[in-house]
Amino acid sequence: PCRAQPKKKKKVDVKKEQAQKERMKKKLKKLEKAPPELIPIEDFITPLKYSESNRVRSLPALSSEESERRVLLLKKWCLFKQKQDEAEKKAIKALVESQQEALKELRLESEELFEAAIRRDEGLFPFERAGPSYTPPLPGYDPPEGKCVDITRVYTQ
Amino acid sequence: SAAAGRPWRLFGAMCLLRLPRITQPREKVEEEMAALMEQIELEKSHYSDHEIRKLEEEEQIKRKKESLYDEDEARGKAVILAKDLEEKWEQKFLQFKAAPRITDADKRNDRTSLNRKLDSNLMLLVKQKIGNQELWLLPQVEWQPGETLRSTAERAMATFLGDHIQAKVLGNAPYGIYKYKFPRAIRTENNVGAKVFFFKAFLQSSDLSQAELKADYLWVTKKELGDYLKSEYLKKVNRFLLD
Numbered sequence: 001p002c003r004a005q006p007k008k009k010k011k012v013d014v015k016k017e018q019a020q021k022e023r024m025k026k027k028l029k030k031l032e033k034a035p036p037e038l039i040p041i042e043d044f045i046t047p048l049k050y051s052e053s054n055r056v057r058s059l060p061a062l063s064s065e066e067s068e069r070r071v072l073l074l075k076k077w078c079l080f081k082q083k084q085d086e087a088e089k090k091a092i093k094a095l096v097e098s099q100q101e102a103l104k105e106l107r108l109e110s111e112e113l114f115e116a117a118i119r120r121d122e123g124l125f126p127f128e129r130a131g132p133s134y135t136p137p138l139p140g141y142d143p144p145e146g147k148c149v150d151i152t153r154v155y156t157q
Numbered sequence: 158s159a160a161a162g163r164p165w166r167l168f169g170a171m172c173l174l175r176l177p178r179i180t181q182p183r184e185k186v187e188e189e190m191a192a193l194m195e196q197i198e199l200e201k202s203h204y205s206d207h208e209i210r211k212l213e214e215e216e217q218i219k220r221k222k223e224s225l226y227d228e229d230e231a232r233g234k235a236v237i238l239a240k241d242l243e244e245k246w247e248q249k250f251l252q253f254k255a256a257p258r259i260t261d262a263d264k265r266n267d268r269t270s271l272n273r274k275l276d277s278n279l280m281l282l283v284k285q286k287i288g289n290q291e292l293w294l295l296p297q298v299e300w301q302p303g304e305t306l307r308s309t310a311e312r313a314m315a316t317f318l319g320d321h322i323q324a325k326v327l328g329n330a331p332y333g334i335y336k337y338k339f340p341r342a343i344r345t346e347n348n349v350g351a352k353v354f355f356f357k358a359f360l361q362s363s364d365l366s367q368a369e370l371k372a373d374y375l376w377v378t379k380k381e382l383g384d385y386l387k388s389e390y391l392k393k394v395n396r397f398l399l400d
Contacts, residue, residue: 055203073189080186091399095332098396102334102354106306109165109352116305117330124328132180135255136275
């Protein structure tokens with residue numbers, strides 16, 4: 001009598017525990033199957049304080065001469081950019097033609113030099129260069145000291 | 158390809174470019190467009206925190222002048238006005254003196270200096286003896302069997318500027334070619350003329366004081382090339398030079 005009852009309890013308990021574990025596993029699987037939460041892009045969300053009405057600028061309306069001038073300027077700009085683009089393309093074409101001519105002549109001279117010239121230059125890319133600034137660097141300039149604290153929020157999925 | 162009996166002599170030449178250090182001046186259209194873009198951006202924008210602060214302070218000052226009830230608010234801390242901050246920043250900016258865009262070398266038109274024409278590409282020209290003439294050319298050296306043309310060009314650069322030059326050669330292929338026949342006096346069946354293959358490189362180090370310059374040299378822009386190079390040579394060189 002003393003031995004039989006605890007045995008039954010164990011069986012029932014074990015079964016119940018197993019059923020519980022399976023239910024938990026199923027719930028976990030369901031949660032994992034759900035698509036992960038998207039990380040918000042902070043640049044695309046305007047904070048609400050910038051949409052208040054007192055923030056709206058009050059400027060005089062555009063006169064017709066001003067809008068006329070703007071339209072004409074935009075047209076001039078369009079033409080200027082088109083000419084610039086055409087000139088660039090022409091220059092690149094001339095560059096390529098000059099190189100093809102040089103390679104043709106080289107081929108007439110010797111095949112091995114030609115092969116050496118056609119080979120890819122592994123050390124060329126990645127090519128990094130700092131662009132030009134408005135004024136040249138000032139020799140012996142001591143920039144003011146300061147500390148930069150990075151407060152970007154990092155999200156994990 | 159047999160080495161013997163090749164009628165053309167090969168030369169490798171290097172066009173060493175010093176890239177621009179400052180931006181080119183804007184055209185009139187570009188200036189007007191930039192101003193217009195700024196104006197449109199201003200019109201479409203809202204007030205920033207700093208501007209709101211300025212407006213509120215102006216209101217406060219106006220109210221102070223009309224009625225004197227601001228004693229309660231002005232008690233306590235000394236308020237720094239946004240206007241004062243702006244003046245302080247303006248003063249600090251005026252104290253800074255940037256380096257001039259037009260350098261001394263520009264004013265003297267010293268064509269041997271690298272500090273000239275900081276907004277355009279500068280190319281190296283050296284005076285070399287070809288036949289019995291002294292000519293201004295891109296540094297060139299004759300090709301020797303066993304080396305690629307690119308190494309010939311690099312050797313040409315090293316001959317005139319020393320070994321410690323940091324230059325990035327742009328690829329293994331030549332950019333242009335100049336072919337010329339020798340004058341009839343020296344022309345033979347085996348020695349008709351020469352082909353000069355041009356390579357391009359960007360100068361990486363800005364300091365050439367260590368360079369042992371063994372000949373007359375000049376650093377010139379594309380427009381000034383016409384003053385020194387012969388017309389046929391110039392035509393071929395101009396094809397692979399971007400402005």
